[in-house]
Amino acid sequence: MRNEEFENEEIEQEVEVESEKERKVVIPGEVIVKGHDYLPGENTEKRGDSIVALRYGLAEEFRGLVKVIPLSGIYTPRRGNVVLGIVSNLTFNGWVIDVGAPDRAFLPLMEVPRFVNKNDIAEVMDIGDAVAVKIWSVKRRSIDLSIKSRGLGKLEDGMIFKINPNKVPRVIGREGSMVSLIKEETGCNITVGQNGYIWIKGEKVEDEILAKNAIMFITERSFVSGLTDKVKEWFDKQK
């Protein structure tokens, strides 16, 4: 069960925080709250005595910390994220991988746990291959990757599609509840990359399509609360 552990790691990274409090839709430059009782969190900035949004998204306040959960925009890589990428170039000491971020990411040859002939690294991973990797570090203009954890490496078979990376937390759900529901219902292996790429592999293509449709259903309704129950209903209807 390589994917079980995999999922748990993702959950630690970015879990959906579902609070009962009301969330407000804000645009960049909009003042969220005024007063000195608040601290600026993710995607916000302090200007004078007010906290201002830097991204378009949902504003949330928790114990004086104000943050914005973005609703659109491209993926910004962070250390520890598991992402799916495509091998875009081979070099003498590793692979250049496109992970859908503004900068190219590099996977060093040393990361492969077995002996690799340096003259033929295409044998391990060739241009165009899909690969699951973890972000090791993000520097000014470059990203370093790792495949040493379990569940990472070249992806064989199955299919990959893209969703809005900002909706990934909803697809994973609280403590992975959503993704395990889909796995249970469809019997597919699913890997959700934080960059919005999702890999699905099932026994039959029909199962994969069902899982894909379920994920599309979730991304279209990312505003709705109690989504897990709605997805359950949706699955019942499909049968």
Next chain:
Amino acid sequence: METFRLTKNRIKDYLSNGKRLDGRDADEFREIVIETGISKKAEGSARVKIGKTEVLVGIKMDVGTPYPDSKDAGNLMVTAELLPLSSDRFESGPPRFEGIELGRITDRGIRESKFIDLKKLCIIEGEKVWNIFIDIYSINDDGNLMDAASIGALVALRDTKIPKYDEKEGKVIFGEWTKDKLPLSKAVPLSCTIHKVGNCLIVDPNREEEDASETRVTLALSDGNVVHSMQKGNEKEFEIEEFNNALDLAEKNYKKLYPLIKKYIE
């Protein structure tokens, strides 16, 4: 970002059983939505949606001098612009291969079928003729821009009113229109693009299917069986038998598609 090879293989495997990932048949189009007269400034305009794919087509007319080799005929010019907002693959700047090809294919279908009677658009032979500009803009690209652009151009041409022309001054009065419509033929040259994915032929591919497609051919047909233009794209080849099947599919497709857009064209 390019579609993953894994996904392309899945599409091909599944299609070899005659099925598509979105549940359509090989010869099935997505839902087509057409709107005309969307621009107040243009002589004619149309918005065409095929599933998530969306294009805008506008027609402008102007008076100019004819080309030396066709002194008694109006000029037709088709340009396509693939806007960066429509896909992450398009960048601003001078048009690239895809944009030029899209304009050309649309142009050829309309020109070679003599859909517009350009001879009637001559004002003074050798001196003044009407110029027709067809501008195609992609709003969203989810595959099959070719057919969307073709439908859009035909519908927009039918929507076109000829602007008023001041003969003394020799100027077009923009913003005022006559009641005259463009001289169009009854036979409508509808384009149909057939893609070969694996060993199967499909119409109206979405983005992923278009990426998996190895070769394609665009045919402009009228009356369901008259071929006016043909353009093959991508690097791979068609077998003779496959091409015959493609022709049959195009004919079948015309018969299905034409009734859908008939009311906007007649």
